[in-house]
Amino acid sequence: MATPMERYKKLFVGEALSEIHRYPLVSQELSSILKLGYRRFPKNVQALIFQDTLTAFRLLPDMQTSAAVSAAQLLLKSVEAVLPKQKRNLAIAELKHSKVAMKRHSKTREEEELDSPQLPEDVLRHIFSFLDVASLVSAAQVCRSWNLAAYDNNLWQKKYDLLFKDSSQSLTQKTDIDWRETFKNSYIAENLSKALRSTWGYCWYCDSIVWHNSLRCPKEQCRLKSGGKLVDHISTQQVVEYIMGGLQSNTYSSESESDEESVYGLWAYPKLAF
Incomplete structure (x- = not known):
């Protein structure tokens, strides 16, 4: 052991x-x-x-x-x-x-x-349009010029349209929309019911807390054994129990935390620093 x-x-x-x-x-x-x-x-x-x-x-x-x-x-x-x-x-x-x-x-x-010479803001916006959301958020924290480009409203509207196609049409008729804030609120609401963030979880097959991708263990042998089964969300308290002696099947309960606590739980879902 x-x-x-x-x-x-x-x-x-x-x-x-x-x-x-x-x-x-x-x-x-x-x-x-x-x-x-x-x-x-x-x-x-x-x-x-x-x-x-x-x-x-x-x-x-x-x-x-x-x-x-x-x-x-x-x-x-x-x-x-x-x-x-x-x-x-x-x-x-x-x-x-x-x-x-x-x-x-x-x-x-x-x-x-x-x-130092700076790239024009329109060039930065074009480059940033190819980034995923997490990378775009990180880019905004590099320097002032990158921050301005990464906060571009049209850039966030495109991100919103890409991820929330069903609701984007009703919003495009409106004016003065803060698309970054709209994306943030919709993203949080979406993840209250869908666990799609890359973060920590507990894999019963390798008995480890893993940094997973889409709630699946990154280890190929575990994915094969589990048939692609999702890893379990765990609270920080359960991390402590894991360190002390491992998690038992009755230790984990998906009903022990509310949906909101699960989304913002430290070892279950990291917050994006929008």
């Missing part, structure tokens, strides 16, 4: 933190694991979680997004509530250093933007 340390390592928290588009979500997940399970874990797991927490704070200057800053602040609250004094002080000091570095990086990037 796998140890708590082995199970925690299977989550690949440290690796996921280095990916800009996953950093906010993983930091939030780490925050919840700290609050819900840190004191229950053996010391070797506590040490690894602490290292991942320091890593999260250390990587913050490389993220340069408001979502990343908010996630780091949430993680800080868990650090202050759970960690013993010495570790708490080390983590807080690490975050302070990162915030200073982040301000320096931000100033340097602003100066570079002013000195």
Whole structure:
């Protein structure tokens, strides 16, 4: 039987933190694991979680997004509530250093933007029209010029028409529509009943929490064994139980959370930072 340390390592928290588009979500997940399970874990797991927490704070200057800053602040609250004094002080000091570095990086990037030639906004809009929604959201956080191009109303109208064909015709007759906001609201409503986001889930065939695609385990052998069966949504509390000793068949209940909680559950559905 796998140890708590082995199970925690299977989550690949440290690796996921280095990916800009996953950093906010993983930091939030780490925050919840700290609050819900840190004191229950053996010391070797506590040490690894602490290292991942320091890593999260250390990587913050490389993220340069408001979502990343908010996630780091949430993680800080868990650090202050759970960690013993010495570790708490080390983590807080690490975050302070990162915030200073982040301000320096931000100033340097602003100066570079002013000195470097920028692509015309219409060219950026054309390039962005080929991006999927998640990539478009990420592109909006790169710099001011990209942000302006990525917020283009016509661009979001095309995204809306593509995903919500049935309802787009009734809206096209209206004027002054904020298509980005309309897309966001429709996307959220759609996913209250359809689990189509790429995120974490529990696969019973490999006994692992996996980063799945369309709620299916990425491992080919599992897909073959399951016949393409969807992986289960799990709450952060269930992640803690998994680390401690694995999930039993009666641990998981799709009725334990409301639809809205499921959509916004940390390990079930990451929020898109619209």
